[in-house]
Amino acid sequence: MKLNIILLWILRLVAAYILLQTLRFKFLGLPESVYIFTKVGMEPWGRIGSGVVELIAAILLLIPRTTAFGAALALGTISGAIFFHLTKLGIVVMDDGGQLFYMAIVTWVCSAILFFVFRNQVLNLLPEKLVGNFKAKE
Numbered sequence: 001m002k003l004n005i006i007l008l009w010i011l012r013l014v015a016a017y018i019l020l021q022t023l024r025f026k027f028l029g030l031p032e033s034v035y036i037f038t039k040v041g042m043e044p045w046g047r048i049g050s051g052v053v054e055l056i057a058a059i060l061l062l063i064p065r066t067t068a069f070g071a072a073l074a075l076g077t078i079s080g081a082i083f084f085h086l087t088k089l090g091i092v093v094m095d096d097g098g099q100l101f102y103m104a105i106v107t108w109v110c111s112a113i114l115f116f117v118f119r120n121q122v123l124n125l126l127p128e129k130l131v132g133n134f135k136a137k138e
Contacts, residue, residue: 015110026051071115
């Protein structure tokens with residue numbers, strides 16, 4: 001049981017760290033971030049908006065009672081990032097060796113696992129007839 005708790009905290013911390021460390025680029029309008037969002041046609045509102053969503057997601061991931069909500073936000077925003085890497089940006093952006101893409105994949109995987117594990121936080125808000133067998137056994 002203790003190992004599970006430690007592993008879940010590691011997943012939370014990894015996802016939150018990646019989300020938070022990219023905020024400096026987005027909020028300060030550093031050239032790499034401006035380039036990315038210009039290329040996908042979302043500069044500056046997409047850069048700032050995704051930064052706000054990622055900040056909220058990171059905070060929610062670190063609060064045990066809201067982990068599923070943070071994971072859902074992270075999944076949504078990171079799915080968008082992965083989509084643009086695969087369609088408009090490419091895996092390697094500005095000679096980064098694919099680092100941004102691989103960090104997005106790690107964040108997505110961590111968030112997907114966290115959402116699955118903590119899905120009852122969301123499902124408990126829905127009517128029982130909609131939830132069916134999706135709830136985890138408590």
